[in-house]
Amino acid sequence: MVKLQVNGQTQSFDGDPSMPLLWYLRDELGLTGTKFGCGVALCGACTVHIDGEASRACAIAISDVAGRSVTTIEGLDRDGNHPVQKAWRALNVPQCGYCQAGQIMQAAALLATTKNPSEAEINDAMSGNICRCGCYQRITAAIKAAATGA
Amino acid sequence: MTSVQTVIENVSRRGFLKGVLATGGLVLAAEFVPARAALAAYATGADKMPHGVKSDPHLFVSIAPDGIVTIVAIRSEMGTGSRTSLPMIVADELEADWSRVRVVQAPGDEEKYGNQDTDGSRSLRHHIQPMRQCGAATRQMLETAAAKRWGVDPGEVRAQNHEVVHKASGRKLGYGELAADASALPTPPADQIKLKDPAAFRYIGKGTTPIVDLFDITTGRATYGVDAKLPGMKYAVVARPPVFGGKVVSFDASAAMKVPGVEKVVTIEGTPAPAKFQPLGGVAVIARNTWAAIKGREALNPTWDDGPNGSYDSAAFKAQIEETARRPGKVVRNDGDAEKALASAAKVVSAEYYIPHSAHATMEPPSATVRIVDGKCEAWACVQSPGNTREELAKKLGLKEEDVTVHVTLLGGGFGRKSKCDFVLEAAVLSKAMNGAPVKVIWTREDDLQNAYYHTVSAERIDAGLDANGKVIAWRHRSVAPTILSIFKPDQTHEAPFELGMGLVDVPFDIPNLRCENGEAEAHTRIGWFRSVYNIPHGFAVQSFAAELAKATERDPKAVLLELIGPPRIVDPRKSPEVADFWNYGDPFETYPIDTARLRRVVELVAEKADWGRKLPARHGLGIAVHRSFLTYVATVVEAVVDDKGHLTVPRVDTAIDCGFAANPERIRSQIEGAAVMGMSLALYGEISFKKGRVQQSNYDSYRVLRIDESPPVTDVHIVPNGIDVPSSGVGEPGLPPFAPALCNAIFAATGKRIRRLPIGDQLAA
Numbered sequence: 001m002v003k004l005q006v007n008g009q010t011q012s013f014d015g016d017p018s019m020p021l022l023w024y025l026r027d028e029l030g031l032t033g034t035k036f037g038c039g040v041a042l043c044g045a046c047t048v049h050i051d052g053e054a055s056r057a058c059a060i061a062i063s064d065v066a067g068r069s070v071t072t073i074e075g076l077d078r079d080g081n082h083p084v085q086k087a088w089r090a091l092n093v094p095q096c097g098y099c100q101a102g103q104i105m106q107a108a109a110l111l112a113t114t115k116n117p118s119e120a121e122i123n124d125a126m127s128g129n130i131c132r133c134g135c136y137q138r139i140t141a142a143i144k145a146a147a148t149g150a
Numbered sequence: 151m152t153s154v155q156t157v158i159e160n161v162s163r164r165g166f167l168k169g170v171l172a173t174g175g176l177v178l179a180a181e182f183v184p185a186r187a188a189l190a191a192y193a194t195g196a197d198k199m200p201h202g203v204k205s206d207p208h209l210f211v212s213i214a215p216d217g218i219v220t221i222v223a224i225r226s227e228m229g230t231g232s233r234t235s236l237p238m239i240v241a242d243e244l245e246a247d248w249s250r251v252r253v254v255q256a257p258g259d260e261e262k263y264g265n266q267d268t269d270g271s272r273s274l275r276h277h278i279q280p281m282r283q284c285g286a287a288t289r290q291m292l293e294t295a296a297a298k299r300w301g302v303d304p305g306e307v308r309a310q311n312h313e314v315v316h317k318a319s320g321r322k323l324g325y326g327e328l329a330a331d332a333s334a335l336p337t338p339p340a341d342q343i344k345l346k347d348p349a350a351f352r353y354i355g356k357g358t359t360p361i362v363d364l365f366d367i368t369t370g371r372a373t374y375g376v377d378a379k380l381p382g383m384k385y386a387v388v389a390r391p392p393v394f395g396g397k398v399v400s401f402d403a404s405a406a407m408k409v410p411g412v413e414k415v416v417t418i419e420g421t422p423a424p425a426k427f428q429p430l431g432g433v434a435v436i437a438r439n440t441w442a443a444i445k446g447r448e449a450l451n452p453t454w455d456d457g458p459n460g461s462y463d464s465a466a467f468k469a470q471i472e473e474t475a476r477r478p479g480k481v482v483r484n485d486g487d488a489e490k491a492l493a494s495a496a497k498v499v500s501a502e503y504y505i506p507h508s509a510h511a512t513m514e515p516p517s518a519t520v521r522i523v524d525g526k527c528e529a530w531a532c533v534q535s536p537g538n539t540r541e542e543l544a545k546k547l548g549l550k551e552e553d554v555t556v557h558v559t560l561l562g563g564g565f566g567r568k569s570k571c572d573f574v575l576e577a578a579v580l581s582k583a584m585n586g587a588p589v590k591v592i593w594t595r596e597d598d599l600q601n602a603y604y605h606t607v608s609a610e611r612i613d614a615g616l617d618a619n620g621k622v623i624a625w626r627h628r629s630v631a632p633t634i635l636s637i638f639k640p641d642q643t644h645e646a647p648f649e650l651g652m653g654l655v656d657v658p659f660d661i662p663n664l665r666c667e668n669g670e671a672e673a674h675t676r677i678g679w680f681r682s683v684y685n686i687p688h689g690f691a692v693q694s695f696a697a698e699l700a701k702a703t704e705r706d707p708k709a710v711l712l713e714l715i716g717p718p719r720i721v722d723p724r725k726s727p728e729v730a731d732f733w734n735y736g737d738p739f740e741t742y743p744i745d746t747a748r749l750r751r752v753v754e755l756v757a758e759k760a761d762w763g764r765k766l767p768a769r770h771g772l773g774i775a776v777h778r779s780f781l782t783y784v785a786t787v788v789e790a791v792v793d794d795k796g797h798l799t800v801p802r803v804d805t806a807i808d809c810g811f812a813a814n815p816e817r818i819r820s821q822i823e824g825a826a827v828m829g830m831s832l833a834l835y836g837e838i839s840f841k842k843g844r845v846q847q848s849n850y851d852s853y854r855v856l857r858i859d860e861s862p863p864v865t866d867v868h869i870v871p872n873g874i875d876v877p878s879s880g881v882g883e884p885g886l887p888p889f890a891p892a893l894c895n896a897i898f899a900a901t902g903k904r905i906r907r908l909p910i911g912d913q914l915a916a
Contacts, residue, residue, distance in 0.1 A: 016410060019441040027385065027439040032377040033370020035562070036440075037513050038595045042850040045513060073370030080369035088368045092360055095820055096229030097367035098374055098513040098562025123859035130850060132513045132563050133229045134827025135820070136861040 007075025017063035044129030054109035095133035205280035217326030228564030231817035243285025258536025258556035271880025357816030375532025393843030411442025479669035486663035491624030495615025514562020566679035603678025610691035636673035651733030653688030660716020693891030718747030771899025780880025790896035829889025
């Protein structure tokens with residue numbers, strides 16, 4: 001039996017301990033905001049926070065999350081108004097939108113530790129998150145806007 | 151003239167709005183006799199699309215008593231913004247307040263809504279006029295209802311901002327209060343619909359309307375094909391033949407069944423080629439969750455009979471099609487006498503180009519959920535073609551189309567992949583095998599890359615003859631590429647008119663002796679549409695070669711490009727008998743001619759904005775390319791930097807686009823910004839290769855796409871301003887074709903190295 005916190009709620013799971021956190025969130029808890037993109041931590045679509053740190057939910061087994069606290073896009077801000085979410089909307093970042101939850105979670109984790117990231121720091125933090133529509137230019141702008149409250 | 155008999159119908163009877171207008175609001179419903187839209191200012195190809203185009207408000211608009219206006223979106227949303235832009239056009243003409251507008255997605259039903267096939271960059275260009283008519287007709291009906299209520303002449307009342315006003319008396323009625331009366335009125339005939347003066351537009355052309363899904367996307371609430379959730383739903387993954395046309399020989403079902411959570415192992419029959427959109431076949435593992443299904447599949451240990459494509463080797467195929475391109479092919483355009491002019495030319499310049507297969511690699515891999523209850527099938531799917539999906543599902547399951555409902559989710563990228571419903575048919579077969587229980591089929595990234603419909607592979611050869619002054623007097627372009635027709639019909643070895651018309655036979659150059667040829671090529675895998683399709687290889691060859699001609703004559707590439715384009719005029723390829731069936735993207739040539747004045751204008755505009763000719767540091771270079779596709783003119787200038795180790799960076803991209811009237815400039819910018827990123831992905835990395843019929847790439851490590859740290863930090867988009875009288879043209883695709891040649895031309899300017907084979911890969915390594 002694995003116990004963990006997901007978006008502030010205690011959850012327990014007695015299924016296959018090797019199940020990646022991604023499929024637990026999506027299939028067992030119905031939290032489909034966390035997306036499947038590659039399954040091997042190459043694209044970042046499944047990015048969540050584990051104890052505040054950006055992590056790829058597709059590449060960590062549920063058993064490795066025991067006792068830890070997971071935040072998904074659904075739990076990032078109760079009203080959906082995290083500064084990163086607001087900046088994303090102000091700058092019309094998404095196109096298809098599929099990768100955006102992962103991008104936003106990654107950006108939120110970056111800003112939690114780096115208040116005013118440089119372009120190089122943004123590139124470094126965000127280079128694990130693929131956007132096939134090509135919103136990168138706006139992602140950079142939105143992170144800067146979120147950082148400065150602009 | 152449109153003949154309409156209007157009836158009032160309670161919303162609950164209308165399945166598509168069920169749950170949306172649960173307030174019991176009245177919708178306008180009609181028995182509608184479709185007629186050609188009499189009042190369209192210009193003709194488009196929309197009428198010729200299967201099921202044509204509809205504009206009747208009874209199909210698209212409903213107004214609840216509380217004034218909430220619900221507008222039906224009929225195009226699939228894959229990132230272009232059409233799910234927002236088309237309802238926005240209706241709302242503007244309707245004088246609706248956008249904050250009180252809701253958008254609902256139509257299920258696949260082309261009999262009712264007209265063509266829904268979201269591809270070919272058609273959504274705006276085919277629907278801007280009908281959607282304006284739809285909104286304006288609704289507005290007039292509300293005005294008529296108000297005038298009747300007040301007993302005044304309709305000419306005295308005016309709809310504005312969600313209410314109808316009688317200025318003389320100061321009386322006002324909200325749309326919600328008028329909806330019932332308005333719905334009882336006949337739709338105004340097309341020739342009596344009065345469109346707004348464009349000066350009064352509130353949303354159209356402004357670019358100030360965010361996409362309707364923006365909040366949901368940023369909060370994780372937006373639902374894509376892979377996100378369907380149904381009671382009792384099962385999860386399936388499929389082991390498909392690694393070689394196209396292969397079949398399963400054996401597998402270990404019992405090993406898969408031993409995985410906890412696995413419920414069933416099902417064989418899916420493949421269909422012999424040409425299999426169109428039918429499943430590839432294979433062995434499905436159905437389980438209680440995705441992970442169990444994946445683990446079950448790992449235990450299957452299948453063996454395969456590879457079939458006739460087991461020897462497909464893309465390196466050998468490259469040599470083969472390049473050789474074909476060195477020989478005469480079928481003549482597909484012939485102006486003057488290119489052979490004679492080449493023979494007598496003072497100088498001949500020749501080059502060969504190669505573009506490999508590539509895969510869409512949409513961030514959301516294909517996924518669909520299907521259930522079958524009491525002989526009725528419901529699908530939730532990320533499809534670009536919901537109408538065709540419905541038709542194919544009905545055929546597959548032996549049901550009538552009216553017993554099949556296709557709910558269209560958001561698409562996590564489409565790019566042409568999701569025009570094919572093979573993955574939905576898989577879910578249907580598996581649901582049937584589970585006695586109709588809902589089954590979600592998930593494609594892993596490996597499945598997506600290894601069992602795709604691939605962009606064609608192409609060899610292009612161009613020979614040009616120059617006179618003593620360096621002017622081009624002869625042009626011979628040979629294209630050799632497997633055709634998309636190969637998935638529909640046997641023995642297809644030539645490019646179809648719609649493929650030839652994408653940048654080969656419509657080359658807009660002012661050259662008296664111009665010949666295009668198409669050599670034979672067989673398809674050894676599934677060939678499918680990929681964003682901008684055959685414009686990619688044709689445009690790469692033509693626009694790279696234009697810069698090669700500049701080098702050959704030691705002139706400025708932009709000047710040579712403009713000289714090749716020649717003076718402002720209409721180029722009509724149909725003058726060559728071989729191009730009698732010129733495709734022109736399915737739209738009338740009269741509405742959308744090949745206008746070299748517009749081509750020249752985007753070249754001049756992008757050159758000016760990019761400060762063409764500016765002094766650059768060492769190892770920097772500028773490249774330019776222009777291409778008309780999907781009836782839109784796009785010119786791109788790329789600045790490339792190649793360091794002494796051969797590492798490439800692109801600090802800046804400028805793109806000028808003339809897409810006629812720009813209905814939603816903000817989404818046009820986002821499409822063109824994105825096209826630069828996808829264009830650079832293709833140019834740098836885009837390659838699917840085959841050995842022994844098997845795809846050698848498997849995930850984003852071996853099939854790389856551009857990441858943020860490699861992406862151009864600046865992509866400036868310059869939209870040519872046009873009035874509403876200039877027909878809107880495509881936007882989703884035309885940004886892509888000029889990018890790769892502009893980049894390679896920039897690399898040449900920076901380094902003197904000419905890239906003729908994509909992807910660039912390590913060709914720049916010092």
